[in-house]
Amino acid sequence: MADNTIITVKDVHKTFVSEAKQSLWDRFRGKTHEVKRVEVLKGVNLEVAPSETVVILGSSGSGKSTLLRCINKLETIDAGRIYVHGHMIGYREQNGELVAERASVTAKKRTDVGMVFQHFNLFLNKTALGNVMAPLRDIKNFSAADARIKAVHHLEMVGLGDKLDNYPSKLSGGQKQRVAIARALAMEPAVMLFDEPTSALDPELVGEVLAVIKRIAQEGTTMVIVTHEMQFAREIATRIVVMDQGLIVEEGPPELIFTNPQHDKTRALLSRSGTSPQASES
Amino acid sequence: MDFITDTLAVFPSLIGAVPIVLQLAAGAMILALVLGLLVALARISQFKVLRAIAVFFVEVIRGTPLLVQLVYIFFVLPSIGIAIDPIPAGILGLGLNYAAYLSEVFRSAILSVESGQTEAALSLGYTPTKALWKVVIPQSFVVSLGPIGNYFIAMVKDTALTSVIAVTEILKTANILNSQTFQTTEIYTAAAILYLMLSLPLSRIVVLLERKARSRG
Numbered sequence: 001m002a003d004n005t006i007i008t009v010k011d012v013h014k015t016f017v018s019e020a021k022q023s024l025w026d027r028f029r030g031k032t033h034e035v036k037r038v039e040v041l042k043g044v045n046l047e048v049a050p051s052e053t054v055v056i057l058g059s060s061g062s063g064k065s066t067l068l069r070c071i072n073k074l075e076t077i078d079a080g081r082i083y084v085h086g087h088m089i090g091y092r093e094q095n096g097e098l099v100a101e102r103a104s105v106t107a108k109k110r111t112d113v114g115m116v117f118q119h120f121n122l123f124l125n126k127t128a129l130g131n132v133m134a135p136l137r138d139i140k141n142f143s144a145a146d147a148r149i150k151a152v153h154h155l156e157m158v159g160l161g162d163k164l165d166n167y168p169s170k171l172s173g174g175q176k177q178r179v180a181i182a183r184a185l186a187m188e189p190a191v192m193l194f195d196e197p198t199s200a201l202d203p204e205l206v207g208e209v210l211a212v213i214k215r216i217a218q219e220g221t222t223m224v225i226v227t228h229e230m231q232f233a234r235e236i237a238t239r240i241v242v243m244d245q246g247l248i249v250e251e252g253p254p255e256l257i258f259t260n261p262q263h264d265k266t267r268a269l270l271s272r273s274g275t276s277p278q279a280s281e282s
Numbered sequence: 283m284d285f286i287t288d289t290l291a292v293f294p295s296l297i298g299a300v301p302i303v304l305q306l307a308a309g310a311m312i313l314a315l316v317l318g319l320l321v322a323l324a325r326i327s328q329f330k331v332l333r334a335i336a337v338f339f340v341e342v343i344r345g346t347p348l349l350v351q352l353v354y355i356f357f358v359l360p361s362i363g364i365a366i367d368p369i370p371a372g373i374l375g376l377g378l379n380y381a382a383y384l385s386e387v388f389r390s391a392i393l394s395v396e397s398g399q400t401e402a403a404l405s406l407g408y409t410p411t412k413a414l415w416k417v418v419i420p421q422s423f424v425v426s427l428g429p430i431g432n433y434f435i436a437m438v439k440d441t442a443l444t445s446v447i448a449v450t451e452i453l454k455t456a457n458i459l460n461s462q463t464f465q466t467t468e469i470y471t472a473a474a475i476l477y478l479m480l481s482l483p484l485s486r487i488v489v490l491l492e493r494k495a496r497s498r499g
Contacts, residue, residue, distance in 0.1 A: 111407035121402035135406040
């Protein structure tokens, strides 16, 4: 693990276990309990250096969102290690085994990682300003006045200086997502994770959100983005990572991936989105 | 016309019991809100023992009549050395009973706040406990406001049950008057109207509060 990496993901495995719904009748007949297992991450390795913009591509079910959520310990992992800023997140090692760490310790480490969700996840009982101020007040112990100044600054940065007092119900999807971005950025995380930030938006609102993300990237913020916007990925990424069935199958600089994809899956992804002229579905 | 004037004449003697009704309802409601929230939290807790205790409490309370609970507290507990005065016993009985119902209101309200908000809070560095208190509970409280108000109105009327444990609230006062004057119709009509006069403005207030809470966000 290089000293200056911000995120290090080492051989991470994750299996979702769900107990299949059983009807009363099945239980009467003594039918044995069914447990469904889906291995979503099958040994993923990834390093992210400062100022990098890593874009993860992959079809749905490839494990890309799960990987992002694991980096923030919103999902548990079964094996492997994830380090943020050199600190293992969510677990500590005891005799080579992963042991879950205290929630308050994980919480502290999470302030280093900002996350933007597909469905915005704004606090619905707070205004745009209140959403950005809340974590500054609750987590960073800012005074009301200081939190306000910082929150206003970040909301102006995402172009919402005139919507400070609007509740989420009075904001468009694009505006909500920009509030969510401002809220995460105001915490000054070392890295920003974007989990399909434009997938829930009407097409005409996608542009305003992508423009904001692009500007943040240009300012040198380290980020990892999961998206289906190929053109955007090509423009913004310093590195593209392609995932398929729980594994990283290809990675490299965008010029290379988009003009000379090596893996079948990459070619299929590009041709489906119509981004790559010479890609062929085969 | 005699009936109306006679009924009106009863009011002054009954109105003296209104402060006791309000005292019962307010005290029991505070107890029910605090205990109800605790029981709701216990029910969604990750600790199995807490969940089991909470479920047991809710089932026992909901499975027995409030009248029986009041009688039990006032007449049975003294036999094991716990003697409680009528008004505190009434507050305790009503409070425990409504705590069970309110805990269900709180529980569903807490579950109704989408988990995405909790995830967002966690990703911002909130601990799970802090996310619950700072993000989820304030919102679930707003959702609960209507049902809480309705339960409060129901409780004001249920204070009448405490007449059987010697609380001199409106009904008990009416009973005493009746045994002295035998103006049965006038006395109980006045009592019914008095309850109505208490609950009608309350339901109006609940509607207004709910509307105000919904207009935000």
